Amino acid sequence: MTSLEVAGLAKSFGGVTAVDDVTFSITPGHIHSIIGPNGAGKTTLFNLVAGLYVPTSGTVRLAGQDVTALAPHQRAALGLGRTFQNLQIFFNMSAIENVMVGRHLRRRAGFLGSLFALPSAWADNREARAQAARLMARVGLEAYLDAEADAMPYGALKRLEIARALAAEPSLLMLDEPAAGLNPTETQEIDRLIQSIAADGITVVLVEHDMKLVMGISDHIIVLDHGRLLAQGTPAEVARDPQVVAAYLGGEPA
C-alpha cells in the first residue's frame, strides 16, 4: 500500500515544462523530501498532487485511489493536507480562526445548523476552538491565540499554516519550504515539529532548500531537476549520486 503514487505526471505552462514525466511512490509513515534547484518543479508537483493544477498528462493516486479527476477539496477529504511556499493565510481572520477553518472537514453542523445556531454548531465551535488552541500551542503559537493574522510576524505565520493543516487531521502532509526565511533557532523548532508530526503516524512530504534540515530528518529523498526525476533513495544514496551532485553544482550530469 502506498500513501501517494504519481505516474507519468507532467505539466507544462505554455512553453515551459515544469514537471516532466515524473513517476514515484511514497510509502506511509516516514519523512520524504523532494529537493531540487530553484524552478525544478517542486511546487508545481505539490499543486498537481493537491489538485490545484490540472496535469498535462499522468495520474495521481492517494492511498491507492485514483484522484486525478478529483477537486482539491475532495482530495483533502481523503486525508491530504499541505502548506504553501507563498503564504496562503486567511488575513481576514484571527490566528485561532485560521486554525479553526482547518477543522472544516470535521464539522457536524451544516449551513442551516450554522445559520440558526443549533446545538451542533455550538459544539463544533467549542471543539474547533479547543483543538485549534491545542495545535497552536503545539507549534509554539500559544501567545498569538487571539491575534489578528495580519499583525503576526512571518515566522509565526509559517507555523500557523502548519497548525491549520494539522487541524484537518491529514494522513499525508505536504510542507512547501516550511523553514524558508526562518532563523536557525526557528528552523530547529520546525525540524523538531516535523519529526513529532511524523511520529504521530502522519506521512510527511517535505520540500526544502535547507540541506542540513533535509539530510537530517528525511527517510527518503526524491530529487527533481528541470521537472524531471533525477534520483531517489536514502539521504546517503542521494548525496553520493553523481547526477545530483552535478545538478547542484550546476555542471552537466556525468
Place this chain on the structure above:
Amino acid sequence: MANPALGRWGGLIVLIVVVAALPLVLPNKFYYDIAVKTGLNALVCVGLNLLIGYAGQISLGHAAFFALGGYASAVLTTRYEWNGFLALGAGAVATGIVAYLVARPILRLKGHYLAMATLAFGIIVSLVLNREIWLTGGPDGITVPTLRLGDMRLRSAETWYWITGGALVVVTYLALNLIHSPSGRAIRALHGSEVAAETLGIDVARTKTMVFVLSAVIAAIAGSLFAHADRFITPNEAGFLRSVELVTMVVLGGMASTFGAIVGAALLTVLPQALAGFDEFKHIVLGAILVGTMIFLPKGLVPSLGALIRRWRR
C-alpha cells in the same frame, strides 16, 4: 476586545434598543417612511455584506433580487390574487432558485469579470421588468395591494416600522450566527485565500453558491416587504444604479462588518432626504462623500471608527 462574543451580542442589543427607541423621536409619518426604507435597505445590505464583505465576492446586480421579490409579491397578489404572505414566500423561493441557477457559472468568475457578469445579470432582469408590460406594468410600475394578516390590514407607517425593524433584528441575528460558525468560517476563508480553503476541504463552488443564494433570498424578502410597504414598485428598483447604491452602502459602512452594513444603509438612505433642500447639489455631495470615504477610510466607517476607538483607549 477581550471577548469577541461580547461585542457581537452587544451590537445586537444596541440594534434592538435603537429599533425599539426610535419611534420616541420620529415625529410623523414622513419620518416613519424613511425609517422603513432605511430598515429595508439595511436588510438587503446585511445579506449583501455576507457576499461582498465576508465571502469577498462582488455583486453589481443585487437590486435584481430585491426587485424579483418585490415583483413576485406585486404580480401574484394583484394578477393572481394570492395571499400576500404566500406570495412573499413564493417570491423568496423563486428568487433563491434563480440565484442558485446563475450562481455556479457566475461565481466561477473573479474580480472585474465577476463585476461584469453580475452587472449584466442585473440589467437583464431590469430590462425584462421594463418590457414585459402585460405582466409587470412596465416602466410605470405596478400598484401592490395592502398586506393582510387575517383580518388585519398592515397599512400604517408604524406597523411597517415594526415589521421592518423585527425583520432586521432577526436577519442580523442569523447573520451573526452564521459568521461565527463553521460555515461562516468557510465563507470568510474564501475571501482570505480560495486556494487554502480548497486544500482544507472547503467546497468553494458550493460555499459561494450558498452565500449567494442566502443573500439573494434576503434581498427578495426585503423587496416583497418594500412592495407592500410602499404599495407600489417600479423597475427602477432593479436598475444598475440601485445595485450600485446597495454595494456602496455596504462598502461605506464597512465591509465584513454586519453593523457597518446597517450604518451604511442608514446613512445613504437618510442623507439624500437630509439633502432634499439642496436637491440640485445632492449628487455632488453624494459623489464626494463616496470618493472621500473610500480614500480616507478605505475599510469603511464602522471598522475605521472601531480601530480609532481602540487606539484611543490605549
Place this chain on the structure above:
Amino acid sequence: MSDFLQFVFSGLTVGAIYALVGIGFALIYNASHVINFAQGEFVMIGGMATVALIDLGVPLLPAALVAIAIAALVGVALEKLAIEPARNAGVVTLIIITIGASILVRGVVEVVLGKQFHRLPSFSGDQPILVGGATLHPQSLWIVGALVVLVVGLKLFFDRHPFGKAILATAHNRLAAQLVGIEVKTVLVASFALSAAFGAIGGILTAPLTLTQYDVGVMLGVKGFCAAILGGLGSPFGAVLGGLIVGLAEALAAGYVSSAYKDVVAFVMILLVLFFMPSGLFGTKGTERV
C-alpha cells in the same frame, strides 16, 4: 438584403462608439488595473461641453477641441485626486471610487448645464446617403471614420512613439518598466487623459444622432465595459472588435428579433462569453500561480 445592410450600418455606428469607450476602459486598465466606471461620463462631458460652448457662440471645431481638453482634464483630475491616493485599495474599493466620481461628475454637469436634452447639429448635414437600398446618415461616416483614424493613430503611437512604447511596457510589466526608467506616474496620467479624450470624441460624434443629457454616460459606460471585457480586458484593439460586435449584435437583434430587447443582447452575449470563455474572446488564459 437592404434591411440587413441597414442594420449593419446602424450596428457599426453604435458599435464604433462602444469601441471608443471600450478602448478607454482598456487603456486605463492597462496602466492602473482599475476598471473606471466613470468612463461613460467622459462621453457625456464631450457631448455636453460641446453643446454648451456652441450655445455660447463658439464654432464647432474649437468647441469640440475644448470639450476634449476638458474631458482629458477631468480624466487627469480623476487619476490624481481619486485613484492615486487609493493606490493600494482592493478591486471593490476602486470600483466604488470610480462610481463615486461618476456620480460627482454627473452632479456637476447637472448643476452647471441642467437636466435638459441637447442636440448638436450634424457635421455634414442630415441628407441620408443611399447605399445598396439602405440609407446611411452622414454622421455615421464621421463616427466610423473617426474610429478608424483613432485606432490607426493609437497603433502607430504604440508601435513607433517612445512614449507609446513606454505605455505598453508599463501595461505588460509595471516593475520592469520602472526599472528601465519609465515614469510610471506619467504613464498613468497620460492613460487617463487619453482614454478620457477618446470617450469625449465619441460623445461629440454621437451627440447629433442620439441627443445628449447629463446622464447618458451610465448606459454607454456599461456597454463600453462589455466591449472591453468581450475583447479581453486590457487589449485596446480587442475592445474595438468587442465594441463593433456588441453594436452589430444589438442592431441585428433589434431588426430581426425584437427592438424592445435590443439592450438585452449585449448583456446576454457577455454572460455567455464569460461562462464559456472566462477571459473574453481575445484574452489570454493562464494558470493562476500558487
